[in-house]
Amino acid sequence: MALQAEHKADRRAHIQRVAARLVAERGYDGLTMRDLAHAARVSVPTLYNLFGGKDAILCAELEARIATIAARVAPLPATASFFERGVTAFEAGQRLLEASPEFFRACARMFMTSPDAQPMRRRADELAVAVVRDNLAAAKAAGQVASWASPDTVARHALALYNATFLGWAMGELDLGELGAIASSGMCHVLAGVARGAFADDVVAALTTMEVTDARR
Amino acid sequence: MALQAEHKADRRAHIQRVAARLVAERGYDGLTMRDLAHAARVSVPTLYNLFGGKDAILCAELEARIATIAARVAPLPATASFFERGVTAFEAGQRLLEASPEFFRACARMFMTSPDAQPMRRRADELAVAVVRDNLAAAKAAGQVASWASPDTVARHALALYNATFLGWAMGELDLGELGAIASSGMCHVLAGVARGAFADDVVAALTTMEVTDARR
DNA sequence: CCACTGACTTTAACGCGTTCTAAAATTTGA
DNA sequence: TCAAATTTTAGAACGCGTTAAAGTCAGTGG
Numbered sequence: 111m112a113l114q115a116e117h118k119a120d121r122r123a124h125i126q127r128v129a130a131r132l133v134a135e136r137g138y139d140g141l142t143m144r145d146l147a148h149a150a151r152v153s154v155p156t157l158y159n160l161f162g163g164k165d166a167i168l169c170a171e172l173e174a175r176i177a178t179i180a181a182r183v184a185p186l187p188a189t190a191s192f193f194e195r196g197v198t199a200f201e202a203g204q205r206l207l208e209a210s211p212e213f214f215r216a217c218a219r220m221f222m223t224s225p226d227a228q229p230m231r232r233r234a235d236e237l238a239v240a241v242v243r244d245n246l247a248a249a250k251a252a253g254q255v256a257s258w259a260s261p262d263t264v265a266r267h268a269l270a271l272y273n274a275t276f277l278g279w280a281m282g283e284l285d286l287g288e289l290g291a292i293a294s295s296g297m298c299h300v301l302a303g304v305a306r307g308a309f310a311d312d313v314v315a316a317l318t319t320m321e322v323t324d325a326r327r
Numbered sequence: 328m329a330l331q332a333e334h335k336a337d338r339r340a341h342i343q344r345v346a347a348r349l350v351a352e353r354g355y356d357g358l359t360m361r362d363l364a365h366a367a368r369v370s371v372p373t374l375y376n377l378f379g380g381k382d383a384i385l386c387a388e389l390e391a392r393i394a395t396i397a398a399r400v401a402p403l404p405a406t407a408s409f410f411e412r413g414v415t416a417f418e419a420g421q422r423l424l425e426a427s428p429e430f431f432r433a434c435a436r437m438f439m440t441s442p443d444a445q446p447m448r449r450r451a452d453e454l455a456v457a458v459v460r461d462n463l464a465a466a467k468a469a470g471q472v473a474s475w476a477s478p479d480t481v482a483r484h485a486l487a488l489y490n491a492t493f494l495g496w497a498m499g500e501l502d503l504g505e506l507g508a509i510a511s512s513g514m515c516h517v518l519a520g521v522a523r524g525a526f527a528d529d530v531v532a533a534l535t536t537m538e539v540t541d542a543r544r
Numbered sequence: 545c546c547a548c549t550g551a552c553t554t555t556a557a558c559g560c561g562t563t564c565t566a567a568a569a570t571t572t573g574a
Numbered sequence: 575t576c577a578a579a580t581t582t583t584a585g586a587a588c589g590c591g592t593t594a595a596a597g598t599c600a601g602t603g604g
Contacts, residue, residue: 222439222440222494223439223440225498225499228500258534258535259534263516264516266509267512267513267516267517270488270491270492270513271484271487271488271513273491274487274488274490274491275487277439281442281445282442292483295480295484296487296488296517299480299517299520299521300516300520301520302519302520302521303515303516303517303518303519303520303530303534304519304520313520314475317475317476317520318475
């Protein structure tokens with residue numbers, strides 16, 4: 111029974127690799143199950159046996175990437191200010207998108223289309239929320255967040271704002287620079303209401319220097 | 328040439344009505360071009376002749392609804408506070424969703440799926456942005472918005488936050504009550520950073536009385 | 545070593561949105 | 575009223591994701 115399982119795992123990994131390559135080359139719609147089966151030297155029903163559907167293949171690949179990303183996440187430097195820590199995390203996300211834009215575009219498309227991918231999206235969201243929430247909780251403990259504000263709620267609003275902009279990028283309405291500008295402006299606006307002390311000074315300073323013009327119209 | 332155009336318009340209107348009914352009954356995926364053609368006593372290619380595709384039919388119906396909505400929009404009462412005016416507009420939107428949930432769910436699905444529907448979405452967005460922007464501009468003129476804040480940018484952030492929550496509702500993750508609670512909380516958070524004076528007092532008062540628990544997890 | 549079990553493959557098919565063909569119907573202009 | 579032009583029709587077809595059936599071959603257990 112061991113060899114069989116190993117072969118199955120090998121085939122899964124191989125198919126995933128080929129699928130990731132095809133998606134990177136041709137996008138979500140450019141990846142067809144028939145093409146993928148042919149490119150991976152496998153029959154179409156095998157794809158369904160091993161994964162369950164087109165979206166499940168992308169989910170598996172995303173799951174794998176999230177695992178490696180989560181493993182590599184360095185704890186944010188405690189010496190930096192809360193605002194700087196947020197900027198660092200934000201820029202890490204930007205570099206991720208920059209590295210494989212077509213893949214994450216395809217993920218966005220999948221999240222919008224397939225209900226099966228919802229749990230995967232939730233997990234990715236929770237990962238991002240956790241980073242922001244932890245930073246906000248620390249800031250609140252340091253008295254730099256309004257007492258009535260919930261770190262979890264604020265983090266979710268910030269992520270929702272990011273996600274909305276991310277969708278604009280995935281749909282081709284915004285380039286990566288505009289995504290960065292709009293999303294950071296939006297997140298700063300959310301933070302502006304709850305930040306206090308030095309944290310608030312940083313946020314308002316960032317907001318006042320930001321370009322007022324908005325690419326969304 | 329007149330009769331032909333008239334008949335074409337009649338057929339278009341008839342098909343649109345039938346399509347709206349079918350979508351309301353069976354949702355976006357439940358509406359198939361073959362079913363629609365049969366129900367409207369028309370051939371499938373005719374649908375493509377008259378509209379251009381499945382999404383275009385929904386777009387036409389949405390366009391019609393937006394026109395009637397825009398015509399009925401009563402100017403927000405000038406006597407009310409800026410915050411109350413915002414609440415009024417927000418609740419009007421909620422009632423819209425409540426009246427034909429399946430239709431707007433289908434619109435969301437279409438916006439997420441079809442690039443052809445992008446201009447339609449943009450137009451709907453601009454309509455909503457305009458309401459918030461105008462209110463914010465008036466508030467700023469009255470000195471109740473921070474000087475560095477751009478009414479347009481803040482309005483777009485608020486709408487992005489609403490849209491993200493709206494998608495959650497459309498995908499079945501949230502019910503209408505949760506949509507209202509989360510979206511209003513999010514928009515208040517955005518406003519909290521830029522509101523000043525009595526406007527700020529209203530926003531913070533609303534935020535402090537809001538349920539801290541968040542349905543998104 | 546061999547029969548067996550299970551997975552993979554082949555082949556075909558389904559329903560979907562969409563598009564093509566040619567024939568039929570209807571409106572237009574004279 | 576009649577011929578020309580345009581629209582609508584029926585029907586088949588395409589590629590897509592997905593699935594069912596039966597054939598085929600490997601790995602497993604005795």
